[in-house]
Amino acid sequence: MTVLSDEQSAGAETWTPVCRVDQVPLAAGVAALLDGGVQVAVLRTDDGEFHGLSNIDPFSGAAVLARGIVGDIGGVPVVASPIYKQNFDLRTGRCLDDPDVRIATYPIRVVDGTVHVGVR
Amino acid sequence: MSRTLVVAGHGMVAHRLVEALRSDDVDGTWRVVVFGEETRPAYDRVALTSYVDTWNPDVLALPGAEYRGDELVELVLGDPVESIDRGAKRVTTRSGRVQDYDALVLATGSRPFVPPVEGKDLPGVFVYRTIEDLDDIRAAVERARQRRGRPAAAVVGGGLLGLEAAKALRDMGLSPHVVEMAPRLMPLQVDDGGGGLLNRLVTDLDVTVHTGTSTSAIAQDGDRLRASLGNGTELDIDLLVFSAGVRPRDDLGREAGLELGERGGVLTDETCRTSDPHIFAVGECASVAGRVYGLVAPGYSMAEVAAATLLGREASFPGADTSTKLKLMGVDVASFGDAHAATEGSLEVVFNDAVNGSYKKLVVSDDATTLLGGVLVGDASEYNLLRPLVGGELPVDPAALIGPAGGGGGDAVGVEALPDDAQICSCNAVTKGAINAAIHDDGCDGVGAIKSCTRAGTSCGSCVPMLGKLLSACGVEQSTALCEHFTQSRAELFEIVRATRITTFSELIAKHGTGKGCAVCKPAVASILATLGNGHVLGGEQASLQDTNDRFLANMQRNGTYSVVPRVPGGEIMPDKLIVLGQVAKEFGLYTKITGGQRVDLFGATVDQLPQIWRRLVDAGFESGHAYGKALRTVKSCVGTTWCRYGQQDSVGLAVELELRYRGLRSPHKLKSGVSGCQRECAEARSKDFGIIATEHGWNLYVGGNGGAVPRHADLLVSGVDTDELVRIIDRFLMFYVRTADRLQRTAAWLDELDGGLDHLYAVVVEDSLGICDELEAAMAEHVANYEDEWKGVLEDPEKLARFTSFVNAPGAPDPTIAFETERDQPVPVMLGVPEVVSR
Numbered sequence: 011m012t013v014l015s016d017e018q019s020a021g022a023e024t025w026t027p028v029c030r031v032d033q034v035p036l037a038a039g040v041a042a043l044l045d046g047g048v049q050v051a052v053l054r055t056d057d058g059e060f061h062g063l064s065n066i067d068p069f070s071g072a073a074v075l076a077r078g079i080v081g082d083i084g085g086v087p088v089v090a091s092p093i094y095k096q097n098f099d100l101r102t103g104r105c106l107d108d109p110d111v112r113i114a115t116y117p118i119r120v121v122d123g124t125v126h127v128g129v130r
Numbered sequence: 131m132s133r134t135l136v137v138a139g140h141g142m143v144a145h146r147l148v149e150a151l152r153s154d155d156v157d158g159t160w161r162v163v164v165f166g167e168e169t170r171p172a173y174d175r176v177a178l179t180s181y182v183d184t185w186n187p188d189v190l191a192l193p194g195a196e197y198r199g200d201e202l203v204e205l206v207l208g209d210p211v212e213s214i215d216r217g218a219k220r221v222t223t224r225s226g227r228v229q230d231y232d233a234l235v236l237a238t239g240s241r242p243f244v245p246p247v248e249g250k251d252l253p254g255v256f257v258y259r260t261i262e263d264l265d266d267i268r269a270a271v272e273r274a275r276q277r278r279g280r281p282a283a284a285v286v287g288g289g290l291l292g293l294e295a296a297k298a299l300r301d302m303g304l305s306p307h308v309v310e311m312a313p314r315l316m317p318l319q320v321d322d323g324g325g326g327l328l329n330r331l332v333t334d335l336d337v338t339v340h341t342g343t344s345t346s347a348i349a350q351d352g353d354r355l356r357a358s359l360g361n362g363t364e365l366d367i368d369l370l371v372f373s374a375g376v377r378p379r380d381d382l383g384r385e386a387g388l389e390l391g392e393r394g395g396v397l398t399d400e401t402c403r404t405s406d407p408h409i410f411a412v413g414e415c416a417s418v419a420g421r422v423y424g425l426v427a428p429g430y431s432m433a434e435v436a437a438a439t440l441l442g443r444e445a446s447f448p449g450a451d452t453s454t455k456l457k458l459m460g461v462d463v464a465s466f467g468d469a470h471a472a473t474e475g476s477l478e479v480v481f482n483d484a485v486n487g488s489y490k491k492l493v494v495s496d497d498a499t500t501l502l503g504g505v506l507v508g509d510a511s512e513y514n515l516l517r518p519l520v521g522g523e524l525p526v527d528p529a530a531l532i533g534p535a536g537g538g539g540g541d542a543v544g545v546e547a548l549p550d551d552a553q554i555c556s557c558n559a560v561t562k563g564a565i566n567a568a569i570h571d572d573g574c575d576g577v578g579a580i581k582s583c584t585r586a587g588t589s590c591g592s593c594v595p596m597l598g599k600l601l602s603a604c605g606v607e608q609s610t611a612l613c614e615h616f617t618q619s620r621a622e623l624f625e626i627v628r629a630t631r632i633t634t635f636s637e638l639i640a641k642h643g644t645g646k647g648c649a650v651c652k653p654a655v656a657s658i659l660a661t662l663g664n665g666h667v668l669g670g671e672q673a674s675l676q677d678t679n680d681r682f683l684a685n686m687q688r689n690g691t692y693s694v695v696p697r698v699p700g701g702e703i704m705p706d707k708l709i710v711l712g713q714v715a716k717e718f719g720l721y722t723k724i725t726g727g728q729r730v731d732l733f734g735a736t737v738d739q740l741p742q743i744w745r746r747l748v749d750a751g752f753e754s755g756h757a758y759g760k761a762l763r764t765v766k767s768c769v770g771t772t773w774c775r776y777g778q779q780d781s782v783g784l785a786v787e788l789e790l791r792y793r794g795l796r797s798p799h800k801l802k803s804g805v806s807g808c809q810r811e812c813a814e815a816r817s818k819d820f821g822i823i824a825t826e827h828g829w830n831l832y833v834g835g836n837g838g839a840v841p842r843h844a845d846l847l848v849s850g851v852d853t854d855e856l857v858r859i860i861d862r863f864l865m866f867y868v869r870t871a872d873r874l875q876r877t878a879a880w881l882d883e884l885d886g887g888l889d890h891l892y893a894v895v896v897e898d899s900l901g902i903c904d905e906l907e908a909a910m911a912e913h914v915a916n917y918e919d920e921w922k923g924v925l926e927d928p929e930k931l932a933r934f935t936s937f938v939n940a941p942g943a944p945d946p947t948i949a950f951e952t953e954r955d956q957p958v959p960v961m962l963g964v965p966e967v968v969s970r
Contacts, residue, residue, distance in 0.1 A: 028939040033932075037646070038674040040938035047946040052938070056636070056646050066947070071961050072690035073947040077678045077737075081648040084614065090649030092678035092686055097649070 025119065025126040028052060034060070034125065039089065041065045041076035042127055050116045050127050051076035053100055055087050061100035062116030062127050067091040068105075075113075132161045132202070133232035135440065136221055138211040138382060140166030142175055143413030143429035144237035145195050148203060150437035160233075160440065162203045165223055167210035167238075168260060171195040176426050178264065179294045182301040183830065183849050184823075185268070186809040187261050210238075214386040216406055233408050233440055236383055236396055237433075240376030240414040240424065245286070249348030250372070254355050258285075258295040258373040267371060271302050274368035277353060282367045283307070284357055286345050287374030288315040293458045295373035296337050300459065301849075305336040307365055309357075311374075313342045319454060319465035323482055324507040327489040331461045331508060345370075378415045378422055391417025400446035402436040410436045418447050425452060453520075455506075455513045460889070462510035467503025467520040468493050476502055479528045490532035492516070499523055504532075514593050515545075518552025518562075545599045554600070555586035555593045565597065569604045576608060577601070577883065582840075587882070594883055612873060613650040616643040620798060620873045624658050628869075633664050635675050653677040654873045657760055660796035661868055663916050666923045667759075667796075668930050679758035682934065683920055684740055689948055689959035692740060693733040694720070695757035696747050697793060700767045700785030700805075701728025710750040718743055721956045727764035727802065729755060734957055736945060741934045744921045753919040756794060760874075762801045765789040766814065770807030770824070779824030781807035784853065788822075791857065792864065794917045795910075798871040798880075801864070816844045819877040820860055825849070829856045833863055833891070834881035842878040845888050848896060858907065862895040865906035 028042040029052070039053035042065075049065035053076065065073045070093040078089040083106055088097040097106040098113060105111035117128035135151070137144050148162055166172070173190040181190060197203035211221045220230050242257035244250050256267050274281030281304060285295045288310025299306040310317070314325025315332065329339050343361040348370060350356075357365040383396035389405040391397045395417030402410045402418060413429040414422065423429065428450030438445035453466035471478050475496035482489050488508040494501055501519045506512065512532060524531075525547035548554075550563035568574045568583040577597045581587050587594045601608055610619035616639075618626065623638070632638045635655050639647055647655075656675035660667050667673075667680055679685050684692035696711070711730050715722045718739055720732040735743055757763060765788045768774065770781030785805040792801070804815035805822045814837075815821025821832045827850035835844025848859055871880040884890055893899035895906075924930045935941045950957040 026939075033938055035674055036671075041936060043937040043940045043943055043946075049937075049945075049947070070688060071947075072688060073945060074678070074686070074690040077681065077686075077690075079649040079652050079677065080646075080674065081615075081652060082646040083648055085645065087646070088648070093688070093690075095649055 023117070023128050023130050025128050027121075027124045027126050029125050031120055031123050031125055037080045039076040039078065039080060041073070044127065044129060048129070049073045051078075051089065052118060052125060052127065053078075053080055053089050055080060055100070059087070060118040060120065060125060061087070062118045063089065063098060063100065063103055064114040064116075066113070067093050067096075068111055068113055069094050069096055132159055134230060135160045135162045135233045135235065136211070136229055136231040137162060137164040137235045137237055138221065139237035139239055139413075139415070140164050140168070140172045140195075140205065140207070141237060141239045141413065142172055142192065142426055143239070143433050144235070145172035145192055146430045147235060147237065147412060147433035147437050148197065149194065150434050151440060152197075152200060152203060154437065154441055158202055160202070163229055163231075164203065164205045165209055165211045165221075165229075166205070166207045168262070169208040170261070171205065171207065173261065175259075178258075178261070179298045179301070181261060181264050182268075182298045183846055184809055184825065188809075190261070211382060214382055214409075216386055216409070219408060231408070233410065235436060236404070236409065236411040236415055237413050238379040238382060238415045241379050242291075242372055243375045243377050244372045245345070245374065247286075247345050247348060249350070249355075252348055252350055252355065254369045255348060256369060256371045258291060258298070258371050259376075264298065267298070267369065268302065270369045271299075271304065274354075278368075280304070281369065282365070283369045283371065284309060284345075284365050284367050285371045285373055287372065288312070288339065288341060289318060289375060290316060290454075290456070290458070291375065292373045293332070295371045296332075297459045299371070300336065305338070307338045307340060307367070308332070309340045309343065309345050309359060311342070311344045315339065315341065316458075316463060316465075319463060319469065320505045320507055321470060321491060323480060323491060324463075324489045324505045327482070327484070327487065327507045328461060328463065330484075331487055332459060335459050335461075337459070376414065376424060378417070380415055380417075383409075383411065383415075391420050391422060393417070393422060395422040400435075401439045402432050402447060403439065410439070412436050423450055423452070425450070425454070428452075453517055455510050457889075460892075462506065462508060464506040464510035464513040465504075466513065466517045467501070469503045469505050471502075473502050479532070481529070481532045492528045492532060494524065494528050498528060501528070506532075514554065514596060515548070518548055518554075522549060545596060546603050554596050555584075560584045560586035562600065565600050566604060569601060569606060575601075575606055578879070581882075594887075595885060610872075612654060613648055615639060615645045615647050615651045618642065620654055620658070621870045623655065624661075624869050627655075627658050628662060633659065634671050635659070636671060647675075649677070650873070653680070653760075654798075656680065657796045657798065661913075663912060666918075666927075666930070667920060668924065668933070673930075673933070682737060682740060683754060683758055683924065684735065685758045687733060687959070689961060690945070691733070691948055691959065692735045692737070693731050693757070694735055694740070694743055694747075695725065695729055695731050695755040696752035697755035697789070698729040698764075699789040699793075700765055700782050702767075702782055702786060707750060707752065710746070710752075714743055714746050717746075719950070719957055721958060725757075725764075728766050729757075729764060731757070734950060734959065736948060737934050737936050738942065741925060741931055745925055748919070748922055748925060754794075754921045756920075759796065760799050761794060761796050762789070762792040762803070764802065765792075766802075766804040766818070768805075768807050768810075768812035770805075774807055776810060777807035777824070778826050779807055779829065781805040781813065781822075781824060784822060784829070784856075785813075787853075788857070788860070791914055792860075794920070795864065795868070795913055797864070797868045799874050799876045801877070817841065818844060820844070820863060822856065828852050831856055831859060831863075834877045834888075836876055836878035840878070842882075845881070847888070847892060859895055861910040862903050862906040863891070865909050866891075866895055866902075 034054045037056040039051050042050045051063045051065040053061045065075050078092050087100040090097050103113040103115045172195045209223045209225045213222045242259050283299050283304050284307040286309050288308045296306045315328045343359045346360050347358045378395035380396045389397040396411040397417045412432040435445045435447045455464035471493045479492045492504040552562045574580045611617045652675040720734050723731050725731050765785040767781045767785035771777035802818045803820050804813035804818045806813040806815045807824045817835045817837045821844050823830045830849040831847045832844035833847045836842040936945045949960045951960050
C-alpha cells in the first residue's frame, strides 16, 4: 500500500497487492480499497483473465460493480451493474448501453499467485 | 331550470342510460329519478350464475350504480312505477309516490317465461332471473339436502338461460335434469348437428337431457315434487326451475295505451321513442322497429341512443349483431350470422368430429363465395376469425376454414386475408386496422405492447394468438430466445435441463448455447437449476450466476447496502421474535419498515454486516424470507375464524402451511399469495399469484392476480375444495407455471398469454389433460422434502461466508461511499460516491 497521490499525478504506475488469485472466483469479482478511498472492482472472466474497473456504477453512484454478473455481449467481456443492469466493457470501461459513458480502468497483474492493481 | 327524467326500472340497461346521460349532460339539464323494483342497485345479471361461486352479491355489483355524490340522480329502490298518467305526465309508484316527468324511460326488462303448466305455483318451483331467485333456490337445495342428502332438481328450458340455471344447480352439487321442448338444446343458436354434440357434452357433465318434450304437470308428492313430461317420463325431484326464456315487461306501456310490438314489447322507432313522444323504451322491454332483443349489448346501444336523443343529439339504433360466443358448463358454443341457413339457396359446410367433441358448420351463399353465418360447438376458437368474414368474400374454400388440416381457420386463411375492419378483439372492439396501426405507427413490437396500446387481448384473451400472427404478418419477428447466448426460451431451457440432468451453467451453455453468458441468461439458468434441486444457490459455480440479490441473499438498495427480511409465515409472529427484530435493528443501526407482505424489512446493512445480522436472526429461530429471490415471498392472511366474527375458515393456519410448503421455490418471477377467511377478502388474495378465499363450503382458489403497474384480479380456478385438494392443485399450478413461463413473467402475464387461457390451465392442472399431474406433484414433493434455509447454509460454510466482505484486501474496513443521515428519527442513505466517469 504505497500508492501516493503525487505518484498518481506524476503518471507513475504503482502496483498494490490486493488478494490471492483463488480469492476471486471465475466469472465474478471482488472489490479492493486503495489508498485515498479509491475502489476498484477486480473482475475475472470465466477463462481466468483479470480486469480492473472503477467499482462505482456511474448511473447510480453506488460502489457495486464488483458485485455484478460477468459474461459477454457480442463477444465483448462485460460486467453488468447490479443496480440498473448496464453492461461495461471489462477492457475499456466503455458502457455498451450508453456510448457517452466510460468508466476508469485499472491494470491488473498477477505475480506469484497474488493479484496486483495498478494505479497510474 | 332542469327538466325531470324518470327512469322506470334499474337493471343493467337503465344504469347504462343514466351513466351515459349524466356523463354527457355537462350543464345538468336533466334531473334523473330512477325507480327500481329490486331492493339493490343494478347488478351484472349476465354473470348471475357466478353468484353461486361466492354467494356474495357485491361480486356482481356494477361500478357507480348507486350514483353516490351525484345530486342530480335520485335512486329509489324497492318501489317500482305502477302506473303512468300520460296526460299529466306523471307516474305513481307502488308506495304511492307521485312523480311528474318531462320525459320517461321505460327500462323494465323482462320477466321469466313460465308456461301455463299445472302446479307451476307450487312451493319448490322457481324462476331464474334475480339474486333473490338464486337465494331462494339455494335455500330449497339446503332444505332438501337436510331431508335426504343429495337433492334432485329439474330445469325447464334447454336454451341459453336453461343451461345457465343447470350450471348453477351443478355448482351447488346437484345433477339436474334439463327439459327442452325443441328437439335439441339451444335451439335458437345451434342446429341439430351442433345440438347433438352439445347434448353429449352436457350429459358428460352429469346433466340428464330430455329434448323434444314438454313439462305437462307438476304435482306435490309429500315434501317433494313430481314432474310429468309429455313423453310419459316422470321425474321425482325436490325443486324445479323455469328458465325457458323471457318475455318483455310491457305492462306499464300497455296500460298507458302505448303501441306494442307484434311479439310484445313497447314499440319504439330507431331513436327508442315510443308512440308517446315523451316516453322512451330501452332494453328487453322495448320492441325497436318491431324487434325485441334479449341480449345486453343491444340494450346498451339503445341506452346510449336514448340518452343522446334526450340531450337533443341525433342518434339511432343501428340494429344489433346477435352473434354469440359463450361457454356453458365449460362447453364452447358460438353462433353467428345466418346460423340456420335461412337465406335462400344457401349452402352448408359441416365438419363434425365426434371423436374430439367438435362440431363446426358454415353457411355460405349459393355460389360459395360469401360467408353468411355459422355454428361452432365444442371448439369455438375460430369464432374471432370467422365472424368478421361474414358478408365478405371468402378468401379460401369454406371447408379449409373449419377443416382439421393445419388446425383450423386461423392457419388456413391467415390473418392477412381479413379486412381491416374485421374485429380481432371483440371484448374491446379492436379491429385489425387498429392493431396494424399500433404495430406500424406506434412501434408495438410484441403482444404485450399491443395489449397496452390498443387494449386488444386484455379481457378474455382468446385473440392473443391472433395478435402474434398479426405481428408476424407485419414482419415483426417475435423471438422467444432468452438472450444472445441461448436461442431457446426459458421454458425450453427448463425442459432441456430437466431431461438432460445438466447441473451446471458451463455445461449447458457449452452444449446448448454460445458465448459466456450474461446478466439475463445466468440468473435465469440459476433459477432453473435451483428449482430442479441442485443444492445451495451459492454452491460452487452457481454463486457467480446469481443476480446480486441472490448472491448476497439480501435486497440491494440504491446505495449498495442491503435490506434484510426474515420469513414471518402468514404474518403471525411471537412477541419475543418481534423483540429480536427490534434489537437487531437497533444494534446494527437499521432503518425499519413494515412491508405490505406482513413482515418487517430492515434496511441499510452492508455486505459485511449481513452474516452477523443473520447469525442473530437464525439463533432466534428466523430463516430467510426470500425477499431477494424470484421465489415465494409471503402468504398474507387475515385472522380468520380464530378471532374474526365473520371468518369461515382458519386462514392464518392455511397461510402458514402454504408459506412453509412453498418457501424457497425458485420460479420465473416472484410469487405472492394470500388467504382470506371470508368473502370480505381482507388479505387481498385476488391480487396475488395464487389467492385463497374461504367459503362455508371450503376453499376457493384464484390464480394469476397481480397488483403493481398492471393490476389484474385473479381468476377462480376451483371452488369449495378441502385443504388436501387445494394443496394438490396449487402444487400442480405452481410447478406448471415454473416450467412453462418466460423469464420474469409473473403468473398474471403468463396466464394472459397461455394458449387456451384459464380453460387450458384448468384442463392441465385439474383434469390432468396432459397426464403430467403426477409428475408435477412429485416435483413439488421433492422441493418440499429438500428445502433448507439458505442463510443457515451460508453461516455453516466458511467458504460461502468469505464472500461477504466489502473489500477483499481490507476486511472489516467500512465502505467510504456509504453514509447515513437521520430522517424521522431513522437512518436513511446519503449518496456520497462521486462517480468516476471518464466522459459522460
